[in-house]
Structure formats: structure tokens, C-alpha cells
Amino acid sequence: MSFFRQLAKRTLTALLPRHAIVSRGAGPGIALTFDDGPHPDHTPRLLDALADAGITATFFIVGERGSEHRSLLQRIAYDGHNIGNHTWSHSEPRETSARQLIDEVRRTRDLIEDITGRECRLFRPPKGELTLRKLLALRQERQTIVLWNHDTKDYRMPVGSDAIIDWCRDYRPWSGDIVLFHDNHPHAVSAVEYFATQRPDLCERCLTVSELVNSSRSGRSVPQSVRGTLCTGS
Numbered sequence: 001m002s003f004f005r006q007l008a009k010r011t012l013t014a015l016l017p018r019h020a021i022v023s024r025g026a027g028p029g030i031a032l033t034f035d036d037g038p039h040p041d042h043t044p045r046l047l048d049a050l051a052d053a054g055i056t057a058t059f060f061i062v063g064e065r066g067s068e069h070r071s072l073l074q075r076i077a078y079d080g081h082n083i084g085n086h087t088w089s090h091s092e093p094r095e096t097s098a099r100q101l102i103d104e105v106r107r108t109r110d111l112i113e114d115i116t117g118r119e120c121r122l123f124r125p126p127k128g129e130l131t132l133r134k135l136l137a138l139r140q141e142r143q144t145i146v147l148w149n150h151d152t153k154d155y156r157m158p159v160g161s162d163a164i165i166d167w168c169r170d171y172r173p174w175s176g177d178i179v180l181f182h183d184n185h186p187h188a189v190s191a192v193e194y195f196a197t198q199r200p201d202l203c204e205r206c207l208t209v210s211e212l213v214n215s216s217r218s219g220r221s222v223p224q225s226v227r228g229t230l231c232t233g234s
């Protein structure tokens with residue numbers, strides 16, 4: 001990266017409001033997040049498993065999949081989870097202009113708000129990739145960009161393997177963790193079922209992303225401006 005691009009990036013980051021980009025929370029909780037759904041088979045099973053475990057989580061949905069499974073979006077919201085925006089078509093970041101991205105974000109946001117009746121400003125870019133131009137455009141849309149600090153890489157795990165259980169067994173939660181799963185694969189269900197039976201302490205720490213970011217349990221205050229910018233989907 002050139003000196004001037006680095007300088008521009010640093011300047012932009014300094015100018016952004018606190019929590020404009022979130023990859024980890026401040027409080028003691030952790031947030032489980034599920035991308036790329038809803039899926040007609042895996043998402044209902046995941047919702048059952050989350051309810052059994054007493055966990056509320058965050059789903060970053062793909063708009064066109066949500067439009068095909070509207071009742072699943074209703075249930076996600078009804079069960080107390082956050083719904084975030086993961087574009088309309090999960091378009092390839094490097095083949096998508098800032099204007100196309102914003103069109104997809106608006107279309108997906110409108111769908112979520114139409115179905116749930118709740119405002120949504122949480123956005124996760126496909127592959128976590130953004131350019132400065134897209135970041136600025138998303139800020140104009142008043143979107144909070146949510147990344148992660150733990151990637152399970154569940155999308156790479158063979159179906160029927162115990163790889164996700166191994167991951168869950170080895171996972172040592174730290175305060176404010178944001179963990180990435182995918183609910184268009186079956187592994188997330190196995191992970192939540194494992195947590196429910198083997199890691200009840202972890203289940204008790206799970207929050208939605210908006211709760212995690214707004215949490216003042218750690219004693220750190222959260223600016224009013226941040227509270228005003230977050231999704232109210234929970």
C-alpha cells in the first residue's frame with residue numbers, strides 16, 4: 001500500500017465515529033454470528049438449538065434468500081435475535097462497485113424492515129472486504145459495519161466430520177469476542193448443541209451484536225451517538 005493510501009486510511013479511521021466498524025465488543029459477553037442464510041433446512045434447526053441453549057445471536061442474511069424464506073426472518077426476529085444485512089446477492093466484492101453495493105444494502109435493509117418492522121443498521125460485507133469508497137458510502141447509509149475476531153471456517157469443513165466439535169472444544173472465549181459461523185451449512189447446529197451440553201458457561205455469556213457493542217457491563221461507557229446508530233433488531 002502506498003504512503004498516501006496508508007495516510008488516507010489512517011485519517012479516515014480517525015474521523016470515523018467510535019464503533020463505525022466493529023470486530024470485537026467491549027463488555028464480557030460474546031456474540032455468535034451466522035452468515036449467508038436463511039437456509040430452509042439448517043436455519044430452523046439452528047433456531048431450535050439456540051432456543052434450547054438459551055442463546056440469542058445475530059444473523060447476517062442474504063436478501064434474496066430472505067425474500068424466499070420470509071417466515072424464517074420473522075421467526076429469527078420473534079426469537080429475539082438480531083438480523084443484519086449481508087447484501088442482496090452475496091456479490092463478489094471485487095466485482096461490485098460502491099453504487100451496486102449500496103443498492104444491494106438498501107434492498108436488503110428494506111426487506112428486513114418490511115418483514116420484521118424493525119430498523120436494521122448492522123451490515124457485514126461479504127468476505128469482510130471493503131474499499132474506502134464503499135466504507136464512506138455505507139456510513140452515509142448510517143450502517144454499522146460488523147466484522148469478527150474468530151472465524152470458525154465452518155464453510156470449509158466436510159459434512160459429517162467432527163471438525164466443528166474440535167473447534168468448539170478448543171475455543172477459549174475472550175471478552176467481546178465476535179465469532180463467525182454460517183447457517184447455510186449444518187455445522188453451526190452441531191456447534192450450538194455442543195455448547196448447550198458441554199459449555200453452559202459460554203451460553204450464559206452470549207449476546208446479540210447490538211447488546212455486545214452497547215454493553216456497559218464492563219464499566220466502560222458507551223457514547224449516546226453509538227446507541228443511536230445500532231440496529232434495534234433484537
Ligand SMILES: [Zn+2]
Nearest residue numbers: 035036126127
Ligand atoms: Zn458471506
